[in-house]
Amino acid sequence: MARNKYDIDERLDVPFSWKNLSSVMTYIGRVKGRMSVALLLSAVGSVVGLTGPLILQKVMDEVIPSRNMEALVRMTILFALTIVVNVGFNAIRTIIVTQAGQQIIHDIRQDVFAHLQKLPFSYYDNRPHGKILVRVISYVNSISDILSNGVLNFIIELINIVFIAIFMFRVSMPLASITVAGLVFVAAFIFYIKPRQRRAWQRVSDKNSNLNAYVQESIQGSRVTQIFDRQKKNVGILRRLSRMRRIAWMKAIVVSNSVWVFTESMSQIVFTLVYIAGVYLISPMATFGVLLAMATYANRFWQPLINLANIYNNFINSVAYLERIFETINEPVLIEDAPHARPLPPVKGKVDFTHVSFSYDASRPILTDVSFSVSPGESIAVVGPTGAGKTTILSLISRFYNVQEGSICIDGHDLMDVTLESLRSQMGIMLQDSFLFSGTIADNIRYGRLDASDAEVERVATMLQADAFIRNLPDGYHTVVKEGGRGLSQGERQLIAFARTLLADPRILVLDEATSSIDSRTEELLQRGISILLEGRTSFIVAHRLSTVRSCTRIMYVHGGKILETGSHDELMALRGHYWRLHTVQMKELAAHGKI
Numbered sequence: 001m002a003r004n005k006y007d008i009d010e011r012l013d014v015p016f017s018w019k020n021l022s023s024v025m026t027y028i029g030r031v032k033g034r035m036s037v038a039l040l041l042s043a044v045g046s047v048v049g050l051t052g053p054l055i056l057q058k059v060m061d062e063v064i065p066s067r068n069m070e071a072l073v074r075m076t077i078l079f080a081l082t083i084v085v086n087v088g089f090n091a092i093r094t095i096i097v098t099q100a101g102q103q104i105i106h107d108i109r110q111d112v113f114a115h116l117q118k119l120p121f122s123y124y125d126n127r128p129h130g131k132i133l134v135r136v137i138s139y140v141n142s143i144s145d146i147l148s149n150g151v152l153n154f155i156i157e158l159i160n161i162v163f164i165a166i167f168m169f170r171v172s173m174p175l176a177s178i179t180v181a182g183l184v185f186v187a188a189f190i191f192y193i194k195p196r197q198r199r200a201w202q203r204v205s206d207k208n209s210n211l212n213a214y215v216q217e218s219i220q221g222s223r224v225t226q227i228f229d230r231q232k233k234n235v236g237i238l239r240r241l242s243r244m245r246r247i248a249w250m251k252a253i254v255v256s257n258s259v260w261v262f263t264e265s266m267s268q269i270v271f272t273l274v275y276i277a278g279v280y281l282i283s284p285m286a287t288f289g290v291l292l293a294m295a296t297y298a299n300r301f302w303q304p305l306i307n308l309a310n311i312y313n314n315f316i317n318s319v320a321y322l323e324r325i326f327e328t329i330n331e332p333v334l335i336e337d338a339p340h341a342r343p344l345p346p347v348k349g350k351v352d353f354t355h356v357s358f359s360y361d362a363s364r365p366i367l368t369d370v371s372f373s374v375s376p377g378e379s380i381a382v383v384g385p386t387g388a389g390k391t392t393i394l395s396l397i398s399r400f401y402n403v404q405e406g407s408i409c410i411d412g413h414d415l416m417d418v419t420l421e422s423l424r425s426q427m428g429i430m431l432q433d434s435f436l437f438s439g440t441i442a443d444n445i446r447y448g449r450l451d452a453s454d455a456e457v458e459r460v461a462t463m464l465q466a467d468a469f470i471r472n473l474p475d476g477y478h479t480v481v482k483e484g485g486r487g488l489s490q491g492e493r494q495l496i497a498f499a500r501t502l503l504a505d506p507r508i509l510v511l512d513e514a515t516s517s518i519d520s521r522t523e524e525l526l527q528r529g530i531s532i533l534l535e536g537r538t539s540f541i542v543a544h545r546l547s548t549v550r551s552c553t554r555i556m557y558v559h560g561g562k563i564l565e566t567g568s569h570d571e572l573m574a575l576r577g578h579y580w581r582l583h584t585v586q587m588k589e590l591a592a593h594g595k596i
């Protein structure tokens with residue numbers, strides 16, 4: 001899928017299908033016990049409710065003309081009882097169905113989220129995160145009602161219709177036939193409107209998604225917005241997106257309501273025809289009791305139909321959400337264990353790239369025919385101009401993407417043949433943004449090894465000389481870090497990320513060094529931290545600081561997706577090539593800033 005922006009509608013690759021419907025049924029199947037009880041309550045409630053008109057008919061045609069007061073009282077109590085049972089059972093049913101609906105959306109949300117955890121970087125690279133978020137939260141919420149109440153009411157209303165039809169045909173065959181005939185017109189109309197309705201709700205889902213993506217992006221970029229004073233412009237963009245959503249919504253509502261309006265009108269036409277036919281057309285003319293009962297049944301017959309039309313409307317609306325939810329659940333996990341994958345044995349640390357070629361999308365090769373070999377314990381600084389492919393090389397070692405050509409081996413095991421869990425659990429990976437999760441500092445360090453004791457957490461922090469600044473925080477190791485590590489300096493965040501990795505004690509270290517300028521004291525701390533991390537492990541570092549580069553055993557100079565130079569600092573300086581030039585420029589910059 002092409003890269004998507006907040007104001008570009010997502011392409012729908014797989015529309016809702018029978019396969020999706022069967023998946024939906026699986027979720028509903030998990031609450032079938034509760035749904036069955038609710039169904040039983042509804043069925044009993046509605047059969048009891050249906051005897052009401054029969055009682056009325058009897059009262060009108062027999063009890064009142066015969067002036068039998070005792071029978072009248074009996075019939076009144078019976079009539080009242082039918083109402084109590086009907087209402088009471090419906091109330092209990094509502095509670096049960098609400099619980100079932102919440103269970104269904106809980107299960108679906110859990111599955112979507114669990115699947116998202118497995119999706120590769122490329123999935124997240126290609127779409128605004130707000131568009132992912134809206135699926136997990138609001139789309140899943142939106143389908144709760146249709147998958148619980150909707151499904152149940154659908155069955156109940158169908159049963160209602162059958163029961164009412166039976167009662168109706170018992171009272172008067174010709175009048176019942178007139179009542180049922182209107183159905184053909186409703187079916188034809190629904191058939192005509194359905195594709196338009198589907199498209200209209202898909203557009204609403206797209207516009208919703210765009211709006212969400214923009215709000216999420218704006219919150220994330222709020223600092224930059226204020227720096228560039230873009231608030232007014234942003235409000236304008238939101239207004240535009242919100243207006244587009246409103247227009248899409250209004251169109252969808254108009255199309256959807258036409259189903260309801262048509263069904264309602266049809267019911268009124270049929271209702272009138274029952275009276276006309278009852279009085280003028282059929283012979284002998286219907287009695288007043290029959291007419292009253294038939295009018296009530298006709299009304300009751302069409303009420304479930306109108307309800308079905310509403311359920312259908314909600315279903316079509318929900319399909320637009322369901323297809324996005326299942327699109328996520330069915331998104332292929334491109335980076336997963338091969339069927340024959342074996343756990344990677346304890347790693348010694350030899351890494352081999354053999355004729356590796358890679359591109360993020362087919363149109364632009366990023367790495368071409370890259371080969372190199374690294375011995376256990378070696379530390380490799382990957383340097384080169386921006387966009388050269390340094391981070392990409394690191395991502396491939398951790399198998400965040402699959403190579404298109406060639407192979408990457410660790411201790412002779414091709415990454416494609418080992419399980420991801422065994423690979424990543426033996427690697428320490430630190431990307432440029434040392435993302436910290438909301439929780440305490442200790443929790444964040446323990447992310448590296450969940451069973452680590454407090455003493456172990458403090459030991460690694462002390463090794464990295466982070467202990468002092470942590471203890472200076474209001475609650476020391478129990479200080480709560482805000483989402484993303486806000487409230488801590490960039491250097492502090494990096495130190496905590498180092499501690500997290502050191503605690504995991506990986507055999508292979510992959511570190512994408514952040515470029516931000518930091519004060520010389522922090523620089524020194526980080527430098528020491530990196531040296532501690534490098535000890536005894538095979539390491540790959542995308543290095544921007546010369547101090548980091550020099551502390552590595554070997555340097556690879558990457559440019560245009562190729563390794564142009566490789567060797568120690570002294571060897572590459574002697575070569576007077578690309579690395580020498582880069583080094584010279586950096587030295588001049590440091591001198592200009594009075595740092596050397």
Ligand SMILES: Nc1ncnc2c1ncn2[C@@H]1O[C@H](COP(=O)(O)OP(=O)(O)OP(=O)(O)O)[C@@H](O)[C@H]1O
Nearest residue numbers: 125360361366384385386387388389390391392393
């Ligand atoms: N997720 C992605 N999808 C598509 N193209 C990408 C993606 N990530 C990087 N690229 C492209 O791949 C090329 C190499 O990127 P890479 O991040 O590896 O460069 P780099 O050498 O690490 O750069 P820098 O020093 O600026 O971080 C760049 O041209 C970049 O635009």
